[in-house]
Amino acid sequence: MAWLFLILAGIFEVGFTTCLKFSNNFSNLKWSVGFFACAVISFYLLNRSLQSIPLGTAYAVWTGIGAVGTVLTGIFLFKEPSDLWRVFFIFLLIGSIIGLKLVSKQ
Numbered sequence: 001m002a003w004l005f006l007i008l009a010g011i012f013e014v015g016f017t018t019c020l021k022f023s024n025n026f027s028n029l030k031w032s033v034g035f036f037a038c039a040v041i042s043f044y045l046l047n048r049s050l051q052s053i054p055l056g057t058a059y060a061v062w063t064g065i066g067a068v069g070t071v072l073t074g075i076f077l078f079k080e081p082s083d084l085w086r087v088f089f090i091f092l093l094i095g096s097i098i099g100l101k102l103v104s105k106q
Contacts, residue, residue, distance in 0.1 A: 002052040003101070009045035010065025012038045017070045021078070057100050064097040 016038035023031035042062075049058050068090055074080035 002049045005045045006049035006053060006058055006061055007065065009042045009049060010062050011069065012042035012045065013062060013066030014069030014073060016042060017066065018073050018077070053104065057104050061097050061100055064093050064100075068093050068097070 016035050019031045019034035019038055022028065023035055026032045026035075046058065046062050049062075053061075071080075071086065071090055075082045075086075
């Protein structure tokens with residue numbers, strides 16, 4: 001269950017970074033509320049996962065999911081560049097996240 005909490009926490013991290021972009025420096029109330037809601041949920045779920053997943057592993061996976069998701073959101077939603085090196089490093093991050101899961105004792 002802890003890994004499910006951690007994956008969901010990472011997804012909500014992508015949610016709060018996306019809402020942050022749409023909030024236009026917190027001038028758009030709807031997206032600002034979305035940012036704070038996603039951030040609270042993300043940190044809550046991260047905290048729940050820390051009950052049985054080591055801190056270093058959980059934090060690395062949480063930030064990795066957030067980084068990959070945010071880069072992909074930038075590429076598909078905000079038309080950011082998707083050149084060979086960006087895609088290569090996204091796959092490297094995904095491989096690192098999977099590797100941490102595989103070597104985790106939990």
